[in-house]
Amino acid sequence: MxxxxxxxxxxxxxxxxxxxxxxxxxxxxxxxxxxxxxxxxxxxxxxxxxxxxxxxxxxxxxxxxxxxxxxxxxxxxxxxxxxxxxxxxxxxxxxxxxxDTAQAAFLAGYAAASYSKTGIVGTFGGMQIPTVTIFMDGFADGVKYFNDQKSKSVKVVGWDVDAQNGSFTGGFDANETAKNTAQGIIDQNADVIMPVGGPIYQSAAQAIKDSGKSIAMVGVDADVYESDPSVKDLLLTSVMKGxxxxxxxxxxxxxxxxxxxxxxxxTLKNDGVGLAPFHDFASKVDSGLQGELDKIKAGIIDGSIKVTSPSSPKQ
Incomplete structure:
Protein backbone atom coordinates (compact mmCIF):
# COMPACT_ATOMS: atom_id res chain seq x y z
CA MET A 1 0.00 0.00 0.00
CA ASP A 100 -21.27 7.27 -2.58
CA THR A 101 -20.77 9.50 0.44
CA ALA A 102 -23.70 11.74 -0.56
CA GLN A 103 -25.97 9.08 0.97
CA ALA A 104 -24.40 9.26 4.43
CA ALA A 105 -23.84 13.03 4.22
CA PHE A 106 -27.58 13.42 3.56
CA LEU A 107 -28.20 11.86 6.98
CA ALA A 108 -25.59 14.17 8.52
CA GLY A 109 -27.24 17.23 6.99
CA TYR A 110 -30.60 16.18 8.37
CA ALA A 111 -29.07 15.63 11.82
CA ALA A 112 -27.22 18.96 11.70
CA ALA A 113 -30.40 20.83 10.77
CA SER A 114 -32.29 19.10 13.58
CA TYR A 115 -29.60 19.96 16.13
CA SER A 116 -28.99 23.58 15.07
CA LYS A 117 -30.18 26.28 17.45
CA THR A 118 -29.27 29.22 15.18
CA GLY A 119 -30.98 27.79 12.11
CA ILE A 120 -27.69 28.05 10.19
CA VAL A 121 -25.28 25.20 9.43
CA GLY A 122 -22.13 25.33 7.32
CA THR A 123 -19.65 23.31 5.33
CA PHE A 124 -16.40 23.99 3.51
CA GLY A 125 -13.95 21.88 1.56
CA GLY A 126 -10.28 21.45 0.86
CA MET A 127 -10.43 21.44 -2.93
CA GLN A 128 -13.39 21.70 -5.31
CA ILE A 129 -13.20 18.16 -6.63
CA PRO A 130 -15.87 15.43 -6.82
CA THR A 131 -14.66 13.43 -3.80
CA VAL A 132 -15.10 16.58 -1.68
CA THR A 133 -18.20 18.18 -3.18
CA ILE A 134 -20.14 14.90 -2.99
CA PHE A 135 -20.13 15.29 0.82
CA MET A 136 -21.24 18.90 0.56
CA ASP A 137 -24.04 18.04 -1.88
CA GLY A 138 -25.42 15.30 0.36
CA PHE A 139 -25.16 17.51 3.44
CA ALA A 140 -27.02 20.42 1.80
CA ASP A 141 -29.70 18.10 0.40
CA GLY A 142 -30.18 16.53 3.84
CA VAL A 143 -30.79 19.98 5.31
CA LYS A 144 -33.31 20.68 2.54
CA TYR A 145 -35.08 17.39 3.25
CA PHE A 146 -35.30 18.30 6.95
CA ASN A 147 -36.78 21.68 6.04
CA ASP A 148 -39.33 20.03 3.73
CA GLN A 149 -40.33 17.44 6.34
CA LYS A 150 -40.49 19.83 9.29
CA SER A 151 -41.59 23.07 7.58
CA LYS A 152 -38.38 24.73 8.78
CA SER A 153 -35.93 27.05 7.04
CA VAL A 154 -32.47 25.99 8.24
CA LYS A 155 -29.87 27.67 6.01
CA VAL A 156 -26.64 26.19 4.63
CA VAL A 157 -23.61 28.49 4.31
CA GLY A 158 -20.33 27.62 2.60
CA TRP A 159 -21.89 25.64 -0.25
CA ASP A 160 -24.57 26.40 -2.84
CA VAL A 161 -25.68 23.02 -4.10
CA ASP A 162 -27.58 24.43 -7.09
CA ALA A 163 -24.77 26.70 -8.29
CA GLN A 164 -22.12 24.13 -7.26
CA ASN A 165 -19.86 26.70 -5.64
CA GLY A 166 -18.74 27.56 -2.14
CA SER A 167 -15.87 27.88 0.32
CA PHE A 168 -12.60 25.98 -0.21
CA THR A 169 -9.16 26.22 1.36
CA GLY A 170 -7.22 25.20 -1.75
CA GLY A 171 -5.63 22.14 -0.15
CA PHE A 172 -5.89 19.51 2.56
CA ASP A 173 -3.50 20.88 5.16
CA ALA A 174 -4.43 22.01 8.65
CA ASN A 175 -3.23 25.59 8.43
CA GLU A 176 -4.15 29.24 8.91
CA THR A 177 -6.10 29.30 5.64
CA ALA A 178 -8.28 26.42 6.81
CA LYS A 179 -8.78 28.08 10.19
CA ASN A 180 -9.75 31.38 8.56
CA THR A 181 -12.18 29.60 6.24
CA ALA A 182 -13.83 27.96 9.25
CA GLN A 183 -13.93 31.35 10.97
CA GLY A 184 -15.79 32.71 7.96
CA ILE A 185 -18.47 30.06 8.49
CA ILE A 186 -18.60 30.82 12.23
CA ASP A 187 -18.99 34.54 11.47
CA GLN A 188 -22.17 33.71 9.56
CA ASN A 189 -23.64 32.32 12.80
CA ALA A 190 -23.46 28.64 11.88
CA ASP A 191 -23.53 26.37 14.92
CA VAL A 192 -22.78 23.11 13.07
CA ILE A 193 -19.83 22.89 10.65
CA MET A 194 -18.72 20.06 8.37
CA PRO A 195 -15.12 20.54 7.10
CA VAL A 196 -14.43 18.18 4.17
CA GLY A 197 -10.83 17.32 3.43
CA GLY A 198 -8.63 15.27 5.74
CA PRO A 199 -6.80 17.27 8.43
CA ILE A 200 -8.55 20.60 7.77
CA TYR A 201 -11.03 19.60 10.49
CA GLN A 202 -8.23 20.22 13.01
CA SER A 203 -8.09 23.87 11.94
CA ALA A 204 -11.87 24.12 12.14
CA ALA A 205 -11.78 22.67 15.65
CA GLN A 206 -9.25 25.31 16.70
CA ALA A 207 -11.41 28.08 15.23
CA ILE A 208 -14.42 26.73 17.13
CA LYS A 209 -12.49 26.58 20.40
CA ASP A 210 -11.09 30.09 19.91
CA SER A 211 -14.58 31.47 19.21
CA GLY A 212 -15.84 30.40 22.64
CA LYS A 213 -19.18 29.61 21.01
CA SER A 214 -21.26 26.45 21.31
CA ILE A 215 -20.57 25.00 17.88
CA ALA A 216 -20.63 21.33 16.86
CA MET A 217 -18.63 19.71 14.09
CA VAL A 218 -19.38 16.89 11.65
CA GLY A 219 -16.37 14.74 10.79
CA VAL A 220 -15.72 12.99 7.49
CA ASP A 221 -14.08 9.76 6.26
CA ALA A 222 -13.66 8.18 9.72
CA ASP A 223 -15.60 8.33 12.98
CA VAL A 224 -13.43 11.25 14.07
CA TYR A 225 -14.65 10.87 17.68
CA GLU A 226 -12.79 7.55 17.73
CA SER A 227 -9.85 8.39 15.44
CA ASP A 228 -8.94 11.74 17.04
CA PRO A 229 -10.07 12.03 20.68
CA SER A 230 -8.56 15.53 20.90
CA VAL A 231 -11.67 16.93 19.19
CA LYS A 232 -14.29 14.45 20.40
CA ASP A 233 -16.10 17.01 22.56
CA LEU A 234 -17.02 18.91 19.37
CA LEU A 235 -18.26 15.95 17.31
CA LEU A 236 -21.98 15.76 16.61
CA THR A 237 -21.37 12.81 14.27
CA SER A 238 -19.21 11.83 11.29
CA VAL A 239 -19.83 10.77 7.69
CA MET A 240 -17.86 7.55 7.36
CA LYS A 241 -16.34 5.75 4.42
CA GLY A 242 -16.08 2.01 5.01
CA THR A 267 -23.16 2.64 -0.23
CA LEU A 268 -25.47 2.61 2.79
CA LYS A 269 -26.75 -0.76 1.57
CA ASN A 270 -23.36 -2.51 1.68
CA ASP A 271 -22.12 -0.54 4.72
CA GLY A 272 -19.54 1.11 2.50
CA VAL A 273 -20.69 4.48 3.86
CA GLY A 274 -22.49 5.32 7.09
CA LEU A 275 -23.24 7.82 9.83
CA ALA A 276 -21.27 7.55 13.07
CA PRO A 277 -23.04 7.45 16.46
CA PHE A 278 -23.77 10.72 18.25
CA HIS A 279 -21.56 9.61 21.16
CA ASP A 280 -21.44 12.49 23.71
CA PHE A 281 -24.14 14.36 21.79
CA ALA A 282 -26.68 11.52 22.13
CA SER A 283 -28.33 13.28 25.08
CA LYS A 284 -28.26 16.64 23.29
CA VAL A 285 -30.10 15.74 20.08
CA ASP A 286 -33.87 15.45 19.74
CA SER A 287 -35.12 12.19 21.24
CA GLY A 288 -36.81 11.17 18.00
CA LEU A 289 -33.88 11.99 15.71
CA GLN A 290 -32.26 8.55 15.59
CA GLY A 291 -35.57 6.93 14.66
CA GLU A 292 -36.09 9.48 11.90
CA LEU A 293 -32.59 8.84 10.57
CA ASP A 294 -33.18 5.08 10.59
CA LYS A 295 -36.30 5.57 8.46
CA ILE A 296 -34.50 7.91 6.06
CA LYS A 297 -31.64 5.43 5.72
CA ALA A 298 -34.12 2.66 4.90
CA GLY A 299 -35.76 4.95 2.34
CA ILE A 300 -32.44 5.70 0.66
CA ILE A 301 -31.61 1.99 0.53
CA ASP A 302 -34.99 0.99 -0.95
CA GLY A 303 -34.94 3.91 -3.39
CA SER A 304 -38.00 5.72 -2.07
CA ILE A 305 -35.75 8.64 -1.08
CA LYS A 306 -33.48 9.74 -3.92
CA VAL A 307 -30.04 11.09 -3.05
CA THR A 308 -28.10 12.29 -6.06
CA SER A 309 -25.04 14.42 -6.67
CA PRO A 310 -23.22 15.42 -9.85
CA SER A 311 -20.23 13.82 -8.14
CA SER A 312 -21.89 10.50 -7.29
CA PRO A 313 -20.03 7.45 -8.63
CA LYS A 314 -21.67 5.60 -11.50
CA GLN A 315 -22.96 2.23 -10.35
Missing amino acids: VSDSGGFDDHSFNQLGYEGLQEAAKSLSVDYKKAESKSENDFAPNIQSMVDQNCNLVVTVGFLLADATKKAAASNPDVNFAIIDDNSIQAKNVKPIIF MKPATNDVVKQAADGKFDSTPYVG
Whole structure:
Protein backbone atom coordinates (compact mmCIF):
# COMPACT_ATOMS: atom_id res chain seq x y z
CA MET A 1 0.00 0.00 0.00
CA VAL A 2 1.16 3.51 -0.85
CA SER A 3 -0.19 6.50 1.08
CA ASP A 4 -0.70 9.99 -0.21
CA SER A 5 1.19 12.84 1.44
CA GLY A 6 -1.09 12.73 4.50
CA GLY A 7 0.68 9.61 5.77
CA PHE A 8 -0.71 6.56 7.54
CA ASP A 9 -1.32 8.46 10.80
CA ASP A 10 -3.68 11.08 9.32
CA HIS A 11 -6.69 10.03 11.47
CA SER A 12 -8.47 9.74 8.13
CA PHE A 13 -8.52 7.67 4.96
CA ASN A 14 -4.83 6.77 4.71
CA GLN A 15 -4.99 5.39 8.25
CA LEU A 16 -8.29 3.59 7.62
CA GLY A 17 -7.04 2.03 4.40
CA TYR A 18 -3.88 0.84 6.14
CA GLU A 19 -5.87 -0.65 9.02
CA GLY A 20 -8.04 -2.48 6.48
CA LEU A 21 -4.92 -3.83 4.80
CA GLN A 22 -3.55 -5.04 8.13
CA GLU A 23 -6.82 -6.79 9.01
CA ALA A 24 -7.02 -8.44 5.60
CA ALA A 25 -3.40 -9.59 5.74
CA LYS A 26 -3.92 -11.09 9.18
CA SER A 27 -7.17 -12.90 8.34
CA LEU A 28 -5.86 -14.20 5.01
CA SER A 29 -2.30 -14.91 6.21
CA VAL A 30 -0.74 -12.85 3.44
CA ASP A 31 2.29 -10.59 3.63
CA TYR A 32 2.03 -6.87 3.03
CA LYS A 33 4.36 -3.96 2.41
CA LYS A 34 3.77 -0.24 2.84
CA ALA A 35 5.33 2.97 1.60
CA GLU A 36 4.49 6.33 3.12
CA SER A 37 4.61 9.36 0.83
CA LYS A 38 5.82 12.70 2.18
CA SER A 39 5.06 14.58 -1.05
CA GLU A 40 3.77 13.92 -4.56
CA ASN A 41 7.37 13.35 -5.68
CA ASP A 42 7.28 10.10 -3.68
CA PHE A 43 4.23 8.62 -5.42
CA ALA A 44 5.87 7.01 -8.46
CA PRO A 45 9.00 5.68 -6.69
CA ASN A 46 6.90 4.34 -3.81
CA ILE A 47 4.60 2.48 -6.20
CA GLN A 48 7.62 1.13 -8.06
CA SER A 49 9.11 -0.05 -4.77
CA MET A 50 5.97 -2.14 -4.16
CA VAL A 51 6.28 -3.66 -7.64
CA ASP A 52 9.99 -4.31 -7.09
CA GLN A 53 9.15 -6.17 -3.87
CA ASN A 54 6.93 -8.52 -5.91
CA CYS A 55 3.60 -7.35 -4.53
CA ASN A 56 0.85 -8.80 -6.74
CA LEU A 57 -1.68 -6.22 -5.52
CA VAL A 58 -0.71 -2.59 -4.97
CA VAL A 59 -3.29 -0.39 -3.24
CA THR A 60 -2.81 3.37 -3.65
CA VAL A 61 -4.65 5.76 -1.35
CA GLY A 62 -6.29 8.82 -2.84
CA PHE A 63 -7.02 10.50 -6.17
CA LEU A 64 -3.70 12.36 -6.02
CA LEU A 65 -1.98 9.06 -6.89
CA ALA A 66 -4.10 8.49 -10.02
CA ASP A 67 -1.47 9.52 -12.59
CA ALA A 68 1.30 7.53 -10.94
CA THR A 69 -1.00 4.51 -10.54
CA LYS A 70 -2.12 4.67 -14.18
CA LYS A 71 1.48 4.77 -15.44
CA ALA A 72 2.59 1.94 -13.14
CA ALA A 73 -0.37 -0.22 -14.18
CA ALA A 74 0.43 0.31 -17.86
CA SER A 75 4.10 -0.58 -17.29
CA ASN A 76 3.26 -3.63 -15.16
CA PRO A 77 0.27 -5.41 -16.75
CA ASP A 78 0.83 -8.54 -14.63
CA VAL A 79 0.46 -6.60 -11.36
CA ASN A 80 -3.00 -5.74 -10.03
CA PHE A 81 -3.69 -2.29 -8.62
CA ALA A 82 -6.52 -0.79 -6.59
CA ILE A 83 -6.94 2.93 -5.97
CA ILE A 84 -9.03 4.44 -3.21
CA ASP A 85 -11.18 7.49 -4.01
CA ASP A 86 -10.57 7.63 -7.75
CA ASN A 87 -12.52 6.30 -10.72
CA SER A 88 -10.58 7.87 -13.58
CA ILE A 89 -8.44 4.91 -14.65
CA GLN A 90 -9.78 2.50 -17.27
CA ALA A 91 -7.51 -0.54 -17.16
CA LYS A 92 -8.03 -4.27 -16.71
CA ASN A 93 -5.55 -4.38 -13.83
CA VAL A 94 -6.88 -1.37 -11.86
CA LYS A 95 -9.86 -1.59 -9.50
CA PRO A 96 -11.34 1.70 -8.24
CA ILE A 97 -12.54 1.78 -4.62
CA ILE A 98 -15.07 4.61 -4.46
CA PHE A 99 -17.82 5.75 -2.11
CA ASP A 100 -21.27 7.27 -2.58
CA THR A 101 -20.77 9.50 0.44
CA ALA A 102 -23.70 11.74 -0.56
CA GLN A 103 -25.97 9.08 0.97
CA ALA A 104 -24.40 9.26 4.43
CA ALA A 105 -23.84 13.03 4.22
CA PHE A 106 -27.58 13.42 3.56
CA LEU A 107 -28.20 11.86 6.98
CA ALA A 108 -25.59 14.17 8.52
CA GLY A 109 -27.24 17.23 6.99
CA TYR A 110 -30.60 16.18 8.37
CA ALA A 111 -29.07 15.63 11.82
CA ALA A 112 -27.22 18.96 11.70
CA ALA A 113 -30.40 20.83 10.77
CA SER A 114 -32.29 19.10 13.58
CA TYR A 115 -29.60 19.96 16.13
CA SER A 116 -28.99 23.58 15.07
CA LYS A 117 -30.18 26.28 17.45
CA THR A 118 -29.27 29.22 15.18
CA GLY A 119 -30.98 27.79 12.11
CA ILE A 120 -27.69 28.05 10.19
CA VAL A 121 -25.28 25.20 9.43
CA GLY A 122 -22.13 25.33 7.32
CA THR A 123 -19.65 23.31 5.33
CA PHE A 124 -16.40 23.99 3.51
CA GLY A 125 -13.95 21.88 1.56
CA GLY A 126 -10.28 21.45 0.86
CA MET A 127 -10.43 21.44 -2.93
CA GLN A 128 -13.39 21.70 -5.31
CA ILE A 129 -13.20 18.16 -6.63
CA PRO A 130 -15.87 15.43 -6.82
CA THR A 131 -14.66 13.43 -3.80
CA VAL A 132 -15.10 16.58 -1.68
CA THR A 133 -18.20 18.18 -3.18
CA ILE A 134 -20.14 14.90 -2.99
CA PHE A 135 -20.13 15.29 0.82
CA MET A 136 -21.24 18.90 0.56
CA ASP A 137 -24.04 18.04 -1.88
CA GLY A 138 -25.42 15.30 0.36
CA PHE A 139 -25.16 17.51 3.44
CA ALA A 140 -27.02 20.42 1.80
CA ASP A 141 -29.70 18.10 0.40
CA GLY A 142 -30.18 16.53 3.84
CA VAL A 143 -30.79 19.98 5.31
CA LYS A 144 -33.31 20.68 2.54
CA TYR A 145 -35.08 17.39 3.25
CA PHE A 146 -35.30 18.30 6.95
CA ASN A 147 -36.78 21.68 6.04
CA ASP A 148 -39.33 20.03 3.73
CA GLN A 149 -40.33 17.44 6.34
CA LYS A 150 -40.49 19.83 9.29
CA SER A 151 -41.59 23.07 7.58
CA LYS A 152 -38.38 24.73 8.78
CA SER A 153 -35.93 27.05 7.04
CA VAL A 154 -32.47 25.99 8.24
CA LYS A 155 -29.87 27.67 6.01
CA VAL A 156 -26.64 26.19 4.63
CA VAL A 157 -23.61 28.49 4.31
CA GLY A 158 -20.33 27.62 2.60
CA TRP A 159 -21.89 25.64 -0.25
CA ASP A 160 -24.57 26.40 -2.84
CA VAL A 161 -25.68 23.02 -4.10
CA ASP A 162 -27.58 24.43 -7.09
CA ALA A 163 -24.77 26.70 -8.29
CA GLN A 164 -22.12 24.13 -7.26
CA ASN A 165 -19.86 26.70 -5.64
CA GLY A 166 -18.74 27.56 -2.14
CA SER A 167 -15.87 27.88 0.32
CA PHE A 168 -12.60 25.98 -0.21
CA THR A 169 -9.16 26.22 1.36
CA GLY A 170 -7.22 25.20 -1.75
CA GLY A 171 -5.63 22.14 -0.15
CA PHE A 172 -5.89 19.51 2.56
CA ASP A 173 -3.50 20.88 5.16
CA ALA A 174 -4.43 22.01 8.65
CA ASN A 175 -3.23 25.59 8.43
CA GLU A 176 -4.15 29.24 8.91
CA THR A 177 -6.10 29.30 5.64
CA ALA A 178 -8.28 26.42 6.81
CA LYS A 179 -8.78 28.08 10.19
CA ASN A 180 -9.75 31.38 8.56
CA THR A 181 -12.18 29.60 6.24
CA ALA A 182 -13.83 27.96 9.25
CA GLN A 183 -13.93 31.35 10.97
CA GLY A 184 -15.79 32.71 7.96
CA ILE A 185 -18.47 30.06 8.49
CA ILE A 186 -18.60 30.82 12.23
CA ASP A 187 -18.99 34.54 11.47
CA GLN A 188 -22.17 33.71 9.56
CA ASN A 189 -23.64 32.32 12.80
CA ALA A 190 -23.46 28.64 11.88
CA ASP A 191 -23.53 26.37 14.92
CA VAL A 192 -22.78 23.11 13.07
CA ILE A 193 -19.83 22.89 10.65
CA MET A 194 -18.72 20.06 8.37
CA PRO A 195 -15.12 20.54 7.10
CA VAL A 196 -14.43 18.18 4.17
CA GLY A 197 -10.83 17.32 3.43
CA GLY A 198 -8.63 15.27 5.74
CA PRO A 199 -6.80 17.27 8.43
CA ILE A 200 -8.55 20.60 7.77
CA TYR A 201 -11.03 19.60 10.49
CA GLN A 202 -8.23 20.22 13.01
CA SER A 203 -8.09 23.87 11.94
CA ALA A 204 -11.87 24.12 12.14
CA ALA A 205 -11.78 22.67 15.65
CA GLN A 206 -9.25 25.31 16.70
CA ALA A 207 -11.41 28.08 15.23
CA ILE A 208 -14.42 26.73 17.13
CA LYS A 209 -12.49 26.58 20.40
CA ASP A 210 -11.09 30.09 19.91
CA SER A 211 -14.58 31.47 19.21
CA GLY A 212 -15.84 30.40 22.64
CA LYS A 213 -19.18 29.61 21.01
CA SER A 214 -21.26 26.45 21.31
CA ILE A 215 -20.57 25.00 17.88
CA ALA A 216 -20.63 21.33 16.86
CA MET A 217 -18.63 19.71 14.09
CA VAL A 218 -19.38 16.89 11.65
CA GLY A 219 -16.37 14.74 10.79
CA VAL A 220 -15.72 12.99 7.49
CA ASP A 221 -14.08 9.76 6.26
CA ALA A 222 -13.66 8.18 9.72
CA ASP A 223 -15.60 8.33 12.98
CA VAL A 224 -13.43 11.25 14.07
CA TYR A 225 -14.65 10.87 17.68
CA GLU A 226 -12.79 7.55 17.73
CA SER A 227 -9.85 8.39 15.44
CA ASP A 228 -8.94 11.74 17.04
CA PRO A 229 -10.07 12.03 20.68
CA SER A 230 -8.56 15.53 20.90
CA VAL A 231 -11.67 16.93 19.19
CA LYS A 232 -14.29 14.45 20.40
CA ASP A 233 -16.10 17.01 22.56
CA LEU A 234 -17.02 18.91 19.37
CA LEU A 235 -18.26 15.95 17.31
CA LEU A 236 -21.98 15.76 16.61
CA THR A 237 -21.37 12.81 14.27
CA SER A 238 -19.21 11.83 11.29
CA VAL A 239 -19.83 10.77 7.69
CA MET A 240 -17.86 7.55 7.36
CA LYS A 241 -16.34 5.75 4.42
CA GLY A 242 -16.08 2.01 5.01
CA MET A 243 -12.43 2.03 4.03
CA LYS A 244 -11.56 -0.97 6.17
CA PRO A 245 -14.20 -3.38 4.79
CA ALA A 246 -13.60 -2.09 1.25
CA THR A 247 -9.84 -2.69 1.43
CA ASN A 248 -10.44 -6.04 3.10
CA ASP A 249 -12.85 -7.13 0.33
CA VAL A 250 -10.48 -6.16 -2.48
CA VAL A 251 -7.47 -7.85 -0.87
CA LYS A 252 -9.54 -11.00 -0.33
CA GLN A 253 -10.64 -10.95 -3.97
CA ALA A 254 -7.04 -10.73 -5.10
CA ALA A 255 -5.93 -13.46 -2.69
CA ASP A 256 -8.71 -15.74 -4.00
CA GLY A 257 -7.69 -15.11 -7.61
CA LYS A 258 -10.95 -13.25 -8.29
CA PHE A 259 -9.58 -9.75 -8.87
CA ASP A 260 -11.40 -7.67 -11.49
CA SER A 261 -11.55 -4.03 -12.52
CA THR A 262 -15.22 -3.53 -11.63
CA PRO A 263 -15.37 -0.57 -9.22
CA TYR A 264 -16.17 -1.26 -5.58
CA VAL A 265 -18.82 1.34 -4.70
CA GLY A 266 -19.50 1.87 -1.00
CA THR A 267 -23.16 2.64 -0.23
CA LEU A 268 -25.47 2.61 2.79
CA LYS A 269 -26.75 -0.76 1.57
CA ASN A 270 -23.36 -2.51 1.68
CA ASP A 271 -22.12 -0.54 4.72
CA GLY A 272 -19.54 1.11 2.50
CA VAL A 273 -20.69 4.48 3.86
CA GLY A 274 -22.49 5.32 7.09
CA LEU A 275 -23.24 7.82 9.83
CA ALA A 276 -21.27 7.55 13.07
CA PRO A 277 -23.04 7.45 16.46
CA PHE A 278 -23.77 10.72 18.25
CA HIS A 279 -21.56 9.61 21.16
CA ASP A 280 -21.44 12.49 23.71
CA PHE A 281 -24.14 14.36 21.79
CA ALA A 282 -26.68 11.52 22.13
CA SER A 283 -28.33 13.28 25.08
CA LYS A 284 -28.26 16.64 23.29
CA VAL A 285 -30.10 15.74 20.08
CA ASP A 286 -33.87 15.45 19.74
CA SER A 287 -35.12 12.19 21.24
CA GLY A 288 -36.81 11.17 18.00
CA LEU A 289 -33.88 11.99 15.71
CA GLN A 290 -32.26 8.55 15.59
CA GLY A 291 -35.57 6.93 14.66
CA GLU A 292 -36.09 9.48 11.90
CA LEU A 293 -32.59 8.84 10.57
CA ASP A 294 -33.18 5.08 10.59
CA LYS A 295 -36.30 5.57 8.46
CA ILE A 296 -34.50 7.91 6.06
CA LYS A 297 -31.64 5.43 5.72
CA ALA A 298 -34.12 2.66 4.90
CA GLY A 299 -35.76 4.95 2.34
CA ILE A 300 -32.44 5.70 0.66
CA ILE A 301 -31.61 1.99 0.53
CA ASP A 302 -34.99 0.99 -0.95
CA GLY A 303 -34.94 3.91 -3.39
CA SER A 304 -38.00 5.72 -2.07
CA ILE A 305 -35.75 8.64 -1.08
CA LYS A 306 -33.48 9.74 -3.92
CA VAL A 307 -30.04 11.09 -3.05
CA THR A 308 -28.10 12.29 -6.06
CA SER A 309 -25.04 14.42 -6.67
CA PRO A 310 -23.22 15.42 -9.85
CA SER A 311 -20.23 13.82 -8.14
CA SER A 312 -21.89 10.50 -7.29
CA PRO A 313 -20.03 7.45 -8.63
CA LYS A 314 -21.67 5.60 -11.50
CA GLN A 315 -22.96 2.23 -10.35
